Amino acid sequence: MNTVLTNCKRIVVKVGSSLVTNQGAGLDLKALGNWARQIAALNAGGHEVVLVSSGAIAEGMQRLGWNKRPTSIHDLQAAAAVGQMGLVQAYESCFRKHELHAAQVLLTHADLADRERYLNARATLTTLLALRVIPIINENDTVVTDEIKFGDNDTLGALVTNLIEADVLIILTDQDGLYTADPRNDAKATLVREALAGDAQLESMAGGSGSHIGRGGMITKILAAKRAARSGAHTVIASGHERDVLLRLLQGESIGTLLTAPALTLAARKQWLADHLQVAGKLVLDAGAVKALRSEGKSLLPIGVKSVAGEFERGAVVACVNEDGLDIARGLTNYNAAEARLIAQHASKEIESLLGYGGDAEIIHRDNLVLL
Secondary structure (H helix, E strand, O other): OOOOOOOEEEEEEEEOOOOOOOOOOOOOHHHHHHHHHHHHHHHHHHOOOEEEEEHHHHHHHHHHHHOOOOOOOHHHHHHHHHHHHHHHHHHHHHHHHHOOOEEEEEHHHHHHHEEEEEEEHHHHHHHHHOOOOOOEEOOOOOOOOOOOOOOOHHHHHHHHHHHHHHOOOEEEEEOOOOOOOOOOOOOOOOOOOOOOOHHHHHHHHHHEEEOOOOOOOOHHHHHHHHHHOOOOOOOEEEEEEOOHHHHHHHHHOHHHHHEEEEOOOOHHHHHHHHHHOOOOEEEOOHHHHHHHHOOOOOOOOOOHHHEOOOOOOOOOHHHHHHHOOOEHHHHHHHOHHHHHHHOOOOOHHHHHHHOOOOOOOOOOOHHEEEOO
């Protein structure tokens, strides 16, 4: 028995196209009903479940009479727009049978890279979970131009896991899990039962892309586990064809591949901050500030900032560099660019007189800063 998952409360489940469609012939309503039944049981047991579901483009293809996934971005957007209607209707109908409501949440990676939109998305999802509503998340394929690509929903599942600080990401696929080599080509390949997320050897084991319906492959799942681990979440890659796979996993049964998170949550969250959010500006620090951050574990005070580059709003991610331009840290700023310029090289006690209103003593608090 594997006890890693038995105490997990908040769960993100990602199901691939092959598990929700009839091999491209529209949605598999029986399969969707199966996922709804298992998620309803977990919900009744006190778990909070977010579902990242593929299938919109495949459903749109079926409704439009297309037998082959298109390559044109506009055709993909059209298929997604048509297919989302059927996908959401089907899930809502399935969950209603268990006296639960579903909610559609469409995201792009840009939503999770922008701090204000990130906080809004987080607040919406946590509110839905508190209301016992099942969020159904998908990429907003109808408006993006570069996110409809190989492995997107695996990545989206990991980013959502970080967003809501879930305990575990469960990626369900048509494979049993991660093998040491492609079992279709190597008879000696064995299933990896447990490993550390982020282990470089895992990426060398992973193969290519998936079916003609979906675009995910094992490598995208390995990278998703690596991303999810940065916020302290474990990842399971398992076959969605296993009977009651979600219920059995949460009961401690060992199914598929478990990739455990190597770091504590706080350290992992800071690693995610450094790795995933776009840098909106730059703060040039003096030697004293660099020492305070690196050696003394202090917050960044305005007196240590020599200059401010770029235009950014409060809550943006900015780079902290030394006078030679070397990256020192990244963090979430408590002030916008104009305010930061006004208070730079001044003591914190002068902030109110400089700005005309009170504010935080730190430009970046230590809790929102990660050293590079």
